[in-house]
Amino acid sequence: MIGYACSIFYHAGGNNMISFRETELPGIGRKFQLNTRSGDRLVIIIHEDGKRELYIFTPGSAEECTAVVTLDDQEARQVGAIIGGVVYKPTALEEAEVKLDQLVIDWYKVESGAKGAGKTVGELKVREKTGATIIAVIEPDHTTHITPGPDQVIAAHSTLVLAGTREAVKACKRLILHGSL
Numbered sequence: 001m002i003g004y005a006c007s008i009f010y011h012a013g014g015n016n017m018i019s020f021r022e023t024e025l026p027g028i029g030r031k032f033q034l035n036t037r038s039g040d041r042l043v044i045i046i047h048e049d050g051k052r053e054l055y056i057f058t059p060g061s062a063e064e065c066t067a068v069v070t071l072d073d074q075e076a077r078q079v080g081a082i083i084g085g086v087v088y089k090p091t092a093l094e095e096a097e098v099k100l101d102q103l104v105i106d107w108y109k110v111e112s113g114a115k116g117a118g119k120t121v122g123e124l125k126v127r128e129k130t131g132a133t134i135i136a137v138i139e140p141d142h143t144t145h146i147t148p149g150p151d152q153v154i155a156a157h158s159t160l161v162l163a164g165t166r167e168a169v170k171a172c173k174r175l176i177l178h179g180s181l
Contacts (some may be wrong), residue, residue: 029045029048032045039059052075052076105135106169107161109157109160110155115180119153121134121148122149133162134152134172137152137154139158140158
């Protein structure tokens with residue numbers, strides 16, 4: 001099968017590089033291969049119909065597959081949210097920021113006295129006023145809303161996953177806390 005391949009190496013600090021390869025599979029979808037620092041190899045195939053297949057290979061073997069998991073689109077998105085830290089974030093990372101060049105992703109717990117609590121994303125005009133994006137809302141009962149729309153109510157004690165420049169994320173926090181900038 002002929003396909004387009006692109007190898008990408010991400011710098012992970014020090015001399016550690018993460019090897020990530022993307023290949024187009026004509027008529028099927030795309031294949032992503034990750035070779036981890038620990039020597040594991042994970043292959044993910046995303047089919048055009050939304051189905052995902054995950055293959056875990058035996059360390060040191062290019063052919064022997066240890067496990068295969070097939071997920072539909074909804075299951076894959078939920079697993080992605082879990083792995084990405086949207087659904088659960090360890091306590092030690094409560095104030096952690098993930099920086100990707102100019103992009104900052106931050107978790108913000110809405111205080112009970114926040115003026116923006118009880119208002120919708122649209123009412124606050126979060127993106128328009130701050131330039132930040134709310135990529136998820138995790139309610140106190142752990143109900144998660146990924147890519148919430150303008151009608152999403154921001155409840156007190158919920159955790160927001162914010163993305164944008166450092167300045168935009170700080171402005172978004174101020175907007176939610178004070179109700180205006």
